[in-house]
Amino acid sequence: MDWSVLGENAGALAQGLLITLEVSALALLLALVLGVIVATLRVAPSPVLRRIGTAYVEFLRNIPLLVQLFFLFFALPSIGIRLDAFVCGVLALGVYTSAFVAEAIRSGIAAVPTGQLEAGLSSGMGYATAMRLIVLPQAIAKTIPPLGNTTLNLIKNSSLVSTVSVLDILGTANLLGARSFQYVPMFVGAAICYLILTLPTAFAVNLLEKRYAR
């Protein structure tokens, strides 16, 4: 085993880490935007909107991410839609994760007792004001732990983009491992790179959780 290969390829791994960070950040942004929209559908007064939201969530979270990614990358070109591998990665990861974000937010809203909304309405506030000032601040606090988990999963799931030729952390490590036959050092290096991203995220989530724990 030759650990020096790690030092020699530190630059390439760092480049891979940057790609993983980019894919994850863009996918998270997409997931949050879609997730908030779908969560509002899920708690909407209209049964039709609620059903659309439910269908979206159940469809996306019950099909493996890898299948969704392969569909975008390998199947779409056969109907004339060609997307860059990086774009496919961000789209698949973001859309898939948005189902989990929507569930986290919906369960956060559901975890606020209805009495809170009723207390606000009883004091003369409109529905929107009571939601904004009373229900949502409490819902967000309850949403932080599941959203934290979802974010960590997203970062780890981003390694799947290496299967469609994106040179993220895993893609880089795999490539360099194949080239040098030094798989152990390369994959240990990859693991360390993921920890560099995930451990601070986990730490930040814990801090946020403490700050909003009231």
Place this chain on the structure above:
Amino acid sequence: MPTPAAIEFSGVQKWFGTNHVLIDIDLTIATGEVLVVIGPSGSGKSTLIRCINGLEAVQQGTVVVGGKQLTAKGGELAAIRREVGMVFQAFHLYPHKTVLENITLAPITVKRVPREQAEREARALLERVDLPEKADAYPAQLSGGQQQRVAIARALAMQPKVLLFDEPTSALDPEMIAEVLDVMKALAHTGITMVVVTHEMGFAREVGDRVVFMDDGRIVAQAPPEQFFSAPGNPRAQLFLSKILAH
């Protein structure tokens, strides 16, 4: 009736699914009256008072509060809710806000009262419910009785004409019931209209102007407290009283 009606139910019917929970409710509550609603659980007491501020909608008949009809949507409902305060069994204080913020939130956001004035009034209300030192505490730091007194102060902050109490002492330990009842008794003498769902017969007897007894969604008996407790005039009310007064 010498004074104008504060609240008027006419021919009200309500169902939860197939369950007929309010049946033929006709009830007029005078301005300044303290009305006590009693009855076994599931008899429709809570539903009745939740119809007064539109937390429950009636399916037939009308509820008129302060001259405004409640079946109307939107503005009328909000206008009624500004004039009707509510105190819940489980307090429902806002856990992410301090006691002072709990009390000032609605005056500031709904009535656009300047913050400084709202806080001054809130502190005066805290004096009134005997909790002046708790302004900066969070609800979780208070006992149940203290939380309920804050909830009463919060309801009073909107200067309502009507106050609804939905079993305000049922979630409290026995030693805390008295402190809440004392505040409510003091309120009863201020001329505000009060509708109180409760099992506290002492309260009903002492400050109630009238007792309404509900059973299976109907108002089956009503009378001034003295008369009601000595001779309820209804066999089911008689049975109910004998059960709860036996303890």
